[in-house]
Amino acid sequence: ENLKTGETFEETYDKLVMTTGSWPIIPPIDGINSENILLCKNYNQANEIIKESKNAEKIVIVGGGYIGIELVEAFAESGKQVTLVDGLDRILNKYLDAEFTSVLEHDLQERGVTLALNQTVEKFVSNESGVVTAVKTPVGDYEADLVILCVGFKPNTDLLKGKIEMLPNGAIVVDEYMRTSDEAIFAAGDSCAVHYNPTGGSAYIPLATNAVRMGALVGKNIVSPTVQYRGTQATSGLYLFGFNIGSTGLTENSAPHFGVEVRSVVVEDNYRPEFMPTTEKVTMKLVYEVGTNRIVGGQIMSKYDVTQSANTLSLCVQNKMTIEDLAYVDFFFQPHFDRPWNYLNILAQAAVEQERKLAK
Template sequence: MKVVVVGCTHAGTSAVKTILSENPGADVTIFERNDNVSFLSCGIALYVGGVVKEAESLFYSNPEELKSLGATVNMEHDVTNIDTENKVVSVKNLQTGETFEQAYDKLVMTTGSWPIIPPIKGIESKNVVLCKNYNQAQEIIARKVDKTKITVVGGGYIGIELVEAFATDGKEVTLIDGLDRILNKYLDPEFTDILEDELRNRGVKIQLNELVQGFEDNEAGDITTVVTSGGSYESELVILCVGFRPSTELLKDKVDMLPNGAIIVDDYMRTSNPDIFAAGDSCAVNYNPNGGHAYIPLATNAVRMGFLVGKNIFEPKMKYRGTQSTSGLHLFGFNIGSTGVTDSSSKAFGLETKSVLFEDFYRPEFMPSNEKILMRLVYEKDTLRIVGGQVMSKYDVTQSANTLSLAIQGRMTIEDLALVDFFFQPHFDRPWNYLNLLAHKALEQENMLNHVDVESFDQA
């Protein structure tokens, strides 16, 4: 059986390794348009900030390793067309210009995503750069050296991490976002308010509710003015981080997709065409909080989905457990974790929810040092099923986001979490773990609401 893999970053690398480790001698051919595989773009900000000294360390595989496992690896080869009826891909060798066709029995689409490039006047300026792959990371590092004024457009994870890296490096940083809050997909206002204040205290200029309308270069070409709906900002370097779109044009109208082009897969990573599998940023994930599909491009999702492609490529063996979109962030000393829906986003996912906000010390107050944790628990109104959570502290509580992720995946209720058996040791927590206490707060809220409802009924 011939397996063709199109694209080889996180999902593709994971799929190839799993296919070949479980099926030695399998006929696997890879086509990758870049000259590298497996680059961890989530580490770019660490590289920019000097935490990671060499960009090469952000790779966890390479073409030679995949070849050693038995794959036929074609780097700098672009798949230009897919004939799904005859099961043939058309390929162009980007080094020689040669074109040829390759037949397949099973096709694996792991083409990933690409930064959204809005049609804004002046966006072709040489001072406006993207932040996604290895080459772009190298360009940012090279060009930031003699720059003082840097503007980041987009207040998501990548944008915020770059802002921190540049600010730490002593740059004059402006952050522009069209929404009213940073990190709005991951955190509720009580959390983002604190982070925005911290950024401002560090000298970052934050311009929210401003849409970028154009980029204007000066005569010398060394200064670009970012023109927005609220002002204009001179910059020597502009990093565009406004989100990602799935790279799925090759399969348009050939498999089922979400309106944004994300490929829909079943529990075994099969598309609506049973001979085509897909994984990673090119796909919609099966989203556990609402049981539907969502586009959530994360490396963690990609490697899991690629692994499942490898498990199921020849026959369905292992089901996809879905995702909660769990993520973590370290920003100016704050450790932040989130999973599932937020209080702000739950309606967009068709959920009727309630939530509680709770703050407490992570361990007994008799300990010589301590830190507070700010927590939110989001749960479904009728079932009391947990569907989201957020934690933030100067103490590293980010693994608690993973615990809440398990709670969502296991369809636990607030009562279940309130009574989970967590250990107690004064170095780490209290007799009631802080996640227990968070769930207790939700139970108290429900008891109070039920009491009010009973009183209203009695009065009626």
């Protein structure tokens, strides 16, 4: 259908590429259509948020993922009264374990942010003009001039429903060449499930990094199967109030949901020697599979920028490296940058030592 003229027509194809992306989840909550309840995904929505927030003092963010947290930071730094509502008991639950989120939550509260965690939104309260005034949860009401929903995304794939294989949420299943169950139809990006290397199965992980890789692979493979998809670890990074944060793969919290039995170690160390003029603490966590010692995830956080180490851990997961591999892998030493044992070596050595003690 031509959306400008209303004309409908048929078109044929030899190969069809579906990159229809995703759309924010809009929960069926009483009052959801009140004015000043906004979504945050695309450029136009971002501009609308910027415009409406200029005259808003009390802002409620619903959803404690990356987008929600970055909005919280932006509004807190601009002097707004910010409340974060999330149905889970911790922020950034998909990406970080409690050792990290507890530090970040404390910092947010120190900066005046109200955390309404483990609370679901029951109703959006509005005035006689239909403008939102409060967000109601089982715990209480939170006043709001502006509400932004960041509760996740769903694949925009209704056009192909019932025609190709999908996950229950509508994410398109593709093979290693980006082909769907109909080999004439390719798909990439947020409309797709990804091959999740920590588990070896399919998962819906809408990230820009996944999208650009998958899109490039469609171009490589559309004439004939040429370059295989290597899968993803869902590696991500975040800068929040001075903390540099990176994560990849499974967390200790998420592993049971994927049916993977894991153990983990947490280590805090300085990123470079103490004899240097300055150094900075690095908090690290390594998650590995019980029985095989295969690394399946990791998290790292510091006021120093250590986020590239999340990429190193991502490579460990993709290549099925063990804790022993990482413990003694060759990393350079230069006291401006790290220690004789790189902090990732030290982290993995702690895991090896943990396993040695458990084997006694």
